[in-house]
Amino acid sequence: MAFDEENVKYYILFDNYTHGFAMQALLKGEGIKNRIAPAPRAIQGDLTCGMSLLIEPEDLPEVERVIQEKQPTYHAIRPLAGQINPHRDKYC
Amino acid sequence: MSDYLQMWKDLDMDIETHDMLCQVLPTAFGDTFLSMENRPESMGFYDFVVSEIHGIRPSEMIAAQAEGKKVVGTFCVYVPDEVINAAGALFSGLCGGSQFWVPGGEKYLPKNTCPLVKASLGARFDRTCPFFRLVDMIVGETTCDAKKKAYEILGQDVPMYIMDMPQMKRDIDIQKWADEIKAFAAKMEELTGNTITIDGLNDAIKTINNKRKALARIYDARKNADNIPISGLDALLIMQIAFFDDPARCAEMANKVADELEQRNKDGVSVFPAGTKRILLTGTPLAIPNWKLHHIIETSGAAVVCEEMCTGTRYFENLVDEDNATLDDAYMALSKRYMKNNCSCFTPNQGRIDDILRMAKEYNVDGVIDTNLKFCCLYDTERRSVEEAMNEAGIPFLGIETDYTDSDAEQLRTRIEAFVEMLG
Amino acid sequence: MYYIGVDIGSTCAKTTVTDADGKIYFQEVCPTGWSSVDTAENIRKQLADAGFDPKDNVVVATGYGRVAIPYSDKTVTEITCHCAGAVQLFGHQEMGVIDIGGQDTKIIEVEHGMVKNFIMNDKCSAGTGRFLEVMANTLSVTPDQLTVLAEGGSDTSISSLCTVFAESEVISLIGRGEKKENIAFAVVDSIVRKVASQASRMHLAGKPVCLTGGLCDSEYIRKALSNELKMDVETCPQARYAGSIGATVFARKLGAKKS
Numbered sequence: 001m002a003f004d005e006e007n008v009k010y011y012i013l014f015d016n017y018t019h020g021f022a023m024q025a026l027l028k029g030e031g032i033k034n035r036i037a038p039a040p041r042a043i044q045g046d047l048t049c050g051m052s053l054l055i056e057p058e059d060l061p062e063v064e065r066v067i068q069e070k071q072p073t074y075h076a077i078r079p080l081a082g083q084i085n086p087h088r089d090k091y092c
Numbered sequence: 093m094s095d096y097l098q099m100w101k102d103l104d105m106d107i108e109t110h111d112m113l114c115q116v117l118p119t120a121f122g123d124t125f126l127s128m129e130n131r132p133e134s135m136g137f138y139d140f141v142v143s144e145i146h147g148i149r150p151s152e153m154i155a156a157q158a159e160g161k162k163v164v165g166t167f168c169v170y171v172p173d174e175v176i177n178a179a180g181a182l183f184s185g186l187c188g189g190s191q192f193w194v195p196g197g198e199k200y201l202p203k204n205t206c207p208l209v210k211a212s213l214g215a216r217f218d219r220t221c222p223f224f225r226l227v228d229m230i231v232g233e234t235t236c237d238a239k240k241k242a243y244e245i246l247g248q249d250v251p252m253y254i255m256d257m258p259q260m261k262r263d264i265d266i267q268k269w270a271d272e273i274k275a276f277a278a279k280m281e282e283l284t285g286n287t288i289t290i291d292g293l294n295d296a297i298k299t300i301n302n303k304r305k306a307l308a309r310i311y312d313a314r315k316n317a318d319n320i321p322i323s324g325l326d327a328l329l330i331m332q333i334a335f336f337d338d339p340a341r342c343a344e345m346a347n348k349v350a351d352e353l354e355q356r357n358k359d360g361v362s363v364f365p366a367g368t369k370r371i372l373l374t375g376t377p378l379a380i381p382n383w384k385l386h387h388i389i390e391t392s393g394a395a396v397v398c399e400e401m402c403t404g405t406r407y408f409e410n411l412v413d414e415d416n417a418t419l420d421d422a423y424m425a426l427s428k429r430y431m432k433n434n435c436s437c438f439t440p441n442q443g444r445i446d447d448i449l450r451m452a453k454e455y456n457v458d459g460v461i462d463t464n465l466k467f468c469c470l471y472d473t474e475r476r477s478v479e480e481a482m483n484e485a486g487i488p489f490l491g492i493e494t495d496y497t498d499s500d501a502e503q504l505r506t507r508i509e510a511f512v513e514m515l516g
Numbered sequence: 517m518y519y520i521g522v523d524i525g526s527t528c529a530k531t532t533v534t535d536a537d538g539k540i541y542f543q544e545v546c547p548t549g550w551s552s553v554d555t556a557e558n559i560r561k562q563l564a565d566a567g568f569d570p571k572d573n574v575v576v577a578t579g580y581g582r583v584a585i586p587y588s589d590k591t592v593t594e595i596t597c598h599c600a601g602a603v604q605l606f607g608h609q610e611m612g613v614i615d616i617g618g619q620d621t622k623i624i625e626v627e628h629g630m631v632k633n634f635i636m637n638d639k640c641s642a643g644t645g646r647f648l649e650v651m652a653n654t655l656s657v658t659p660d661q662l663t664v665l666a667e668g669g670s671d672t673s674i675s676s677l678c679t680v681f682a683e684s685e686v687i688s689l690i691g692r693g694e695k696k697e698n699i700a701f702a703v704v705d706s707i708v709r710k711v712a713s714q715a716s717r718m719h720l721a722g723k724p725v726c727l728t729g730g731l732c733d734s735e736y737i738r739k740a741l742s743n744e745l746k747m748d749v750e751t752c753p754q755a756r757y758a759g760s761i762g763a764t765v766f767a768r769k770l771g772a773k774k775s
Contacts, residue, residue: 016095017143017144024136036140037121037122037143038117038118038122038143038145039118040118041111041114041115041118041119048095048147049144050114050144050145050147051140051143051144083118083119083122084122084126084127085122085127086127086387086391087583088123089498090119090120090123090498091120091381091382091387092113092116092119092120092190092192092381488633502580503620503636506580506594506595507595507636510593510596513593513595513596513631514596514634
């Protein structure tokens with residue numbers, strides 16, 4: 001698999017979506033860009049919660065600052081490269 | 093809570109095989125949806141539903157079953173959700189839209205069956221879709237030959253009820269469909285142990301009408317000739333999820349999207365650059381998670397602004413009369429609305445041609461792409477009439493036949509890009 | 517400034533270089549091989565050696581490998597390019613263009629020098645160069661030899677349109693001791709009938725029909741196609757470059773916009 005270093009995104013993973021929505025509200029309140037994304041299987045581990053929050057690399061320090069400050073519940077933050085490629089033409 | 097593993101085990105699902113589907117879905121969703129910029133914020137709800145696609149709604153349905161409610165699976169936009177709702181049951185569209193389920197279906201069906209039918213059987217028999225596992229009954233209908241015969245096979249594994257669909261639109265056919273709806277209502281009463289009252293049915297009609305109105309608002313916003321407030325792919329996802337979501341919540345969420353799209357039209361916020369070619373996509377349904385064609389079109393310099401499909405206008409156009417005096421009146425009102433739908437299983441089917449011509453104008457389209465699922469002989473045959481009508485009206489037309497596999501993506505790209513180049 | 521059209525097809529890659537007036541300075545065809553990326557790089561070197569370095573000129577890429585050409589300024593589909601190339605080559609503003617390519621066959625209806633409508637064969641190699649190649653292989657001849665052989669054959673047919681099944685039919689014919697000429701005839705006949713049946717769905721009546729693509733060198737195919745379509749199909753040796761010639765048309769348009 002090609003490792004596309006320029007296309008790294010960060011995913012915040014959760015044990016359940018209630019935590020996910022709480023985090024989303026928190027980030028939104030702080031004006032930090034984030035999007036709900038199905039948690040990529042490669043980083044999901046044994047979690048069955050499919051919800052993750054997708055963060056751009058440049059926003060990561062801000063996210064970490066907010067987490068430090070407000071201590072929301074989450075499972076982990078994981079980087080993943082090459083996950084979004086509109087020309088892959090692999091559907092499901 | 094999100095511990096779905098136990099739920100899937102309780103549904104006797106094939107956990108290992110199901111996990112393979114869970115692996116490909118997030119990537120496919122990332123490539124198609126998350127690669128788009130400037131999506132409406134209200135799409136967050138739908139992104140969330142996809143992220144928990146086999147978790148959240150099935151768990152709601154199972155909770156309802158624990159309270160004694162029934163869940164009914166359906167395959168067609170002619171089956172009246174109002175009746176299911178009025179009997180106090182939940183409904184869920186079941187059409188399979190993934191290649192993942194096709195080989196499973198091919199164990200039971202001839203290979204030259206349409207992928208939607210094959211995938212639907214595969215999802216049930218391979219035990220890899222919770223919706224297919226949890227339903228108490230499946231309602232089929234006699235729209236196409238492939239489905240009719242497939243229902244016989246499905247019926248060996250799950251309780252089936254079949255509605256006999258007329259194939260013409262004379263007055264006797266509308267009466268016949270009203271009678272079928274009445275018989276279905278009796279079946280629903282038997283299944284649920286509840287009595288359908290006229291007030292209950294009128295209420296259910298209002299509920300489903302509200303959902304239709306909300307979805308229609310989204311489509312109305314897509315008619316704007318100067319602005320494309322939402323991608324076709326996002327609009328398609330809303331439609332796909334509408335088939336299994338709770339109808340009141342569906343209306344609420346769709347109205348939120350519509351509010352945002354109307355504001356975007358006022359502010360001139362578009363998801364495509366000015367001059368992007370506007371496409372009306374017509375033909376066979378695109379069941380979840382079939383996102384291939386929209387994605388290819390929308391990464392080839394065009395935008396889908398309307399779907400003349402079951403997963404599109406056929407799902408919400410036309411309302412049912414809400415204030416019916418008797419149940420028989422209500423069944424007739426339902427029949428009248430549903431019989432306005434123009435599926436290619438009807439003959440003759442001039443109504444569909446008229447729909448396409450009208451939508452081409454209403455949605456200010458530059459061209460029409462007609463798609464049919466491989467081996468759907470009804471839509472395939474009807475293409476000739478559609479193409480002739482488009483030629484006559486001077487509307488550029490491209491016909492496409494495809495299935496759920498990835499293998500023709502390159503060829504589709506060439507064809508669609510060439511079509512967009514042709515539009516100038 | 518030169519204007520370069522690169523057409524990477526499934527079988528062959530074609531390159532054409534023109535000046536601002538469309539005068540051709542360079543033309544080359546090479547097998548695509550298994551990697552479009554490598555082919556694109558080889559073409560770049562060839563162009564640079566010949567004094568038309570892509571980085572100093574305008575490049576438009578077309579064909580299946582169009583996305584694999586990193587030095588292209590723009591990509592245009594082969595349908596649009598074949599139309600533009602045929603307009604240049606044959607000088608008709610209204611015509612039908614039949615391009616028999618390696619893995620697909622396109623029929624293009626041209627109006628006012630632009631694509632009015634087109635069809636391509638579906639996921640199937642019936643009626644394409646690939647079909648011819650497979651059958652030539654089975655007969656242990658080259659595709660060119662096959663079309664020459666076909667001229668001396670008659671009265672044999674292959675009923676199956678599927679390449680895999682048709683190959684079995686050819687093997688049965690060989691087993692039966694059928695003359696090679698007759699089998700070759702049946703192969704070409706099958707392609708021509710398939711192409712003609714596709715063409716019959718387009719509105720080509722009364723318009724000239726021109727053949728582009730790799731089979732344009734075969735006079736026999738041109739004649740067989742003319743017979744089947746009941747109209748005189750035109751072609752010329754340059755027509756195999758129609759895609760890349762068309763791409764230079766768009767390169768010149770792009771160049772004019774840039775400067």
